[in-house]
Amino acid sequence: xxxxxNARRAGRRARDAGPVVRPYALTAGRTRPSGPxxxxxxxxxxxxxxxxxxxxxxxxxRRLLQLCQRPVSxxxxxxxxxxxxxxxxxxxxxxxxxxxxxxxxxxxxxxxDMRILKEVADALRKL
Amino acid sequence: xxxxxxxxxxxxxxxxxxxxxxIAGGFGxxxxxxxxxxxxxxxxxxxxxxxxxxxxxxDLDGLESKSTTTVxxxxxxxxxxxxxxxxxxxxxxxxRFWFMWDELAFGALGAVVMADTRRLADSFPSIDYFxxxxxxxxxxxxxxxxxxxxxxxxxxxxxxxxxxxxxxLCDARKRxxxxxxxxALVEHAADRLSAPRVTSSR
Numbered sequence: 001x002x003x004x005x006n007a008r009r010a011g012r013r014a015r016d017a018g019p020v021v022r023p024y025a026l027t028a029g030r031t032r033p034s035g036p037x038x039x040x041x042x043x044x045x046x047x048x049x050x051x052x053x054x055x056x057x058x059x060x061x062r063r064l065l066q067l068c069q070r071p072v073s074x075x076x077x078x079x080x081x082x083x084x085x086x087x088x089x090x091x092x093x094x095x096x097x098x099x100x101x102x103x104x105x106x107x108x109x110x111x112x113d114m115r116i117l118k119e120v121a122d123a124l125r126k127l
Numbered sequence: 128x129x130x131x132x133x134x135x136x137x138x139x140x141x142x143x144x145x146x147x148x149x150i151a152g153g154f155g156x157x158x159x160x161x162x163x164x165x166x167x168x169x170x171x172x173x174x175x176x177x178x179x180x181x182x183x184x185x186d187l188d189g190l191e192s193k194s195t196t197t198v199x200x201x202x203x204x205x206x207x208x209x210x211x212x213x214x215x216x217x218x219x220x221x222x223r224f225w226f227m228w229d230e231l232a233f234g235a236l237g238a239v240v241m242a243d244t245r246r247l248a249d250s251f252p253s254i255d256y257f258x259x260x261x262x263x264x265x266x267x268x269x270x271x272x273x274x275x276x277x278x279x280x281x282x283x284x285x286x287x288x289x290x291x292x293x294x295x296l297c298d299a300r301k302r303x304x305x306x307x308x309x310x311a312l313v314e315h316a317a318d319r320l321s322a323p324r325v326t327s328s329r
Contacts, residue, residue, distance in 0.1 A: 079171030
């Protein structure tokens, strides 16, 4: 086998060896995000500050920032970026800690508001 | 680094209310199908990874990898309005992933537990879970082509469901049927809000 084929195979294996190996390399082995817990349907929104040079943003941090110019849920980010939820949470927490994004926890209003539940049921019936 | 803590109110940037609904049930019962039938986006998979520390092996090319289990969860979305979004999360089917259910269930409106008459017992863990944590849930019997149809009462007693739990038939492949299941859950949750809950001891 040629060395370039070997190199490509190694690259593929490295990617295939993820999702744990590669994404947790992004998080430098951390498995717990900093700060308050981040719900799956919490909304992440970029705050519009430009990444400064004091914080080297990994490629995935930048991609994440690009995706949340408008509020987007954590679950959406995980699915779009094709990264495990745990990794997304850590990346989001990193960005939150450094002031690049805000994270809005879902409100629990909907669970106890009859008006909202009725609105949901009515809308679902029209699906 | 600190930013203003006030959130914009109103307008496109204010957060919509998110309603989380879980779709539970055993492996292969039709959770992905149901989510796909109603979601406005093709069901997206998110994954949690669990590394299994006991097995590390050397790759031919000298890369070490741990053996991993990825737990896939389907997720779908239904946008009701600018201010209201429904998220559907398919829970991992296997009982050994229960520890993840608490996280998924946190803040959820309720759950649809799907059942297959050919493997009813596969739904027991989900039913037990939601009965214990008190969340509103409905049971939807997915009608597979080669599964026998039983009267609902028979299925109800086979599942040992309390009378307050709605039980319905569905065809997860059909949007109308899947939608009806979701409507039943939302209505059940609303009913529980408006009526004091009688908990039966079991």
